[in-house]
Amino acid sequence: MNDADALFHRAIEVMPGGNTRSTLFVNPHPPYAVKGQGASVVDAVGHRSIDCNNNYTALIHGHADPEILSAAMDAAARGTAFGLPTSYEIEMAELLSTRTGLQRWRFCNSGTEAVMMLIRGARAHTGRDLVVRFDGSYHGTYDGVVASDAPGVPDSVAAASIVLPQNDLDELEATMRQYGDRVAVILLDLMPNRAGLQPVTREFAMAARTLSTAYGALLAIDEVITFRLGAGGLHQSYDITPDVVSLGKIIGGGFPVGAIGGRADVLDAFSPLGDGPVAWGGTFSANPVTMAAGLAALHRFPASSVATLNAKGNRLRDRLVDAGLTVNGSGSLLRLIVDDATAMWWRLYEAGVLVGTNGLLALSTAMSDEDIDLIASRVINTIRGRYA
Numbered sequence: 001m002n003d004a005d006a007l008f009h010r011a012i013e014v015m016p017g018g019n020t021r022s023t024l025f026v027n028p029h030p031p032y033a034v035k036g037q038g039a040s041v042v043d044a045v046g047h048r049s050i051d052c053n054n055n056y057t058a059l060i061h062g063h064a065d066p067e068i069l070s071a072a073m074d075a076a077a078r079g080t081a082f083g084l085p086t087s088y089e090i091e092m093a094e095l096l097s098t099r100t101g102l103q104r105w106r107f108c109n110s111g112t113e114a115v116m117m118l119i120r121g122a123r124a125h126t127g128r129d130l131v132v133r134f135d136g137s138y139h140g141t142y143d144g145v146v147a148s149d150a151p152g153v154p155d156s157v158a159a160a161s162i163v164l165p166q167n168d169l170d171e172l173e174a175t176m177r178q179y180g181d182r183v184a185v186i187l188l189d190l191m192p193n194r195a196g197l198q199p200v201t202r203e204f205a206m207a208a209r210t211l212s213t214a215y216g217a218l219l220a221i222d223e224v225i226t227f228r229l230g231a232g233g234l235h236q237s238y239d240i241t242p243d244v245v246s247l248g249k250i251i252g253g254g255f256p257v258g259a260i261g262g263r264a265d266v267l268d269a270f271s272p273l274g275d276g277p278v279a280w281g282g283t284f285s286a287n288p289v290t291m292a293a294g295l296a297a298l299h300r301f302p303a304s305s306v307a308t309l310n311a312k313g314n315r316l317r318d319r320l321v322d323a324g325l326t327v328n329g330s331g332s333l334l335r336l337i338v339d340d341a342t343a344m345w346w347r348l349y350e351a352g353v354l355v356g357t358n359g360l361l362a363l364s365t366a367m368s369d370e371d372i373d374l375i376a377s378r379v380i381n382t383i384r385g386r387y388a
């Protein structure tokens with residue numbers, strides 16, 4: 001039994017299926033990471049891969065980035081969490097306001113929590129219940145956004161969502177005609193990973209904006225993954241202004257994070273200065289270590305770096321497509337489309353490329369041009385060899 005099997009045998013005694021994150025399970029069990037450095041990750045049997053998973057898109061500068069570590073350690077040395085706010089959260093809110101133009105911010109510890117609070121805030125603001133969202137878009141594990149037939153979700157919760165096909169303008173218009181005055185929020189991911197990283201069309205995004213305004217509902221853009229694609233998120237390239245956005249992943253610099261940002265009057269639902277505010281606690285919300293690490297990561301990822309990384313991703317995608325592979329996505333996010341994602345995952349891992357279990361690749365600024373060349377050749381050889 002090797003070290004990874006031994007770890008799994010211990011894990012399965014104390015965790016269901018030996019697992020605590022369904023999203024990273026691969027049969028028979030995943031390898032165990034022991035060290036990440038820059039663009040590479042080493043597992044418990046000493047196998048080294050180029051990390052194109054980057055903790056499911058969260059690590060924009062790869063692993064153990066010295067500046068981020070130093071900012072986090074400096075914050076931690078002054079105290080990791082307080083029963084008082086700190087200036088770090090103000091600085092983060094200021095930075096996000098500058099980058100997005102959205103006026104008000106609140107922080108939590110995951111994208112799931114951000115979407116959950118976004119929906120509650122939208123309901124409180126509009127006094128309505130219904131959420132319109134789109135098939136195949138993943139918004140985390142909160143009851144109100146998982147598949148309506150998912151085990152454990154009450155019928156009453158499922159009934160508060162209307163799930164429509166993405167990019168189907170007629171369906172969206174018909175739904176808003178019928179239910180528009182009961183809709184609190186249209187929740188849109190502009191390039192949903194689970195739906196294959198197929199971008200929403202411009203026309204559809206514009207229609208979602210126009211229809212939500214016309215019916216007095218809010219337009220929310222879930223930018224938990226896509227925030228890395230633009231200095232203020234992917235929505236900026238669609239020329240739409242959402243009423244509220246959810247963020248997570250890269251804004252924590254590798255530490256747990258979530259946030260919502262939006263119009264002042266919408267976010268006022270949470271203001272303790274208002275009457276009947278929506279409660280928002282979170283023992284570790286806006287903790288200084290996450291905020292300091294996130295600030296360091298974002299300061300190192302200005303518009304010019306966003307553009308450079310996206311261009312790298314576009315060049316890699318072009319090379320893969322030119323080699324005959326099917327690859328979706330845009331900029332620094334790529335999605336390999338194959339028949340058997342699990343088999344591909346293992347073959348790529350053995351070849352030294354760590355991707356998401358669904359074929360997702362997320363580039364980091366830690367990747368050199370040589371890394372990109374290696375990714376291209378390993379992916380092409382693996383997929384051509386096994387799936388051609």
Ligand SMILES: Cc1ncc(COP(=O)(O)O)c(C=O)c1O
Nearest residue numbers: 110111112138139140224225248
């Ligand atoms: C678009 C989107 N929203 C929300 C989430 C949930 O974020 P978290 O995993 O931090 O809870 C994810 C996670 O991948 C996501 O991709």
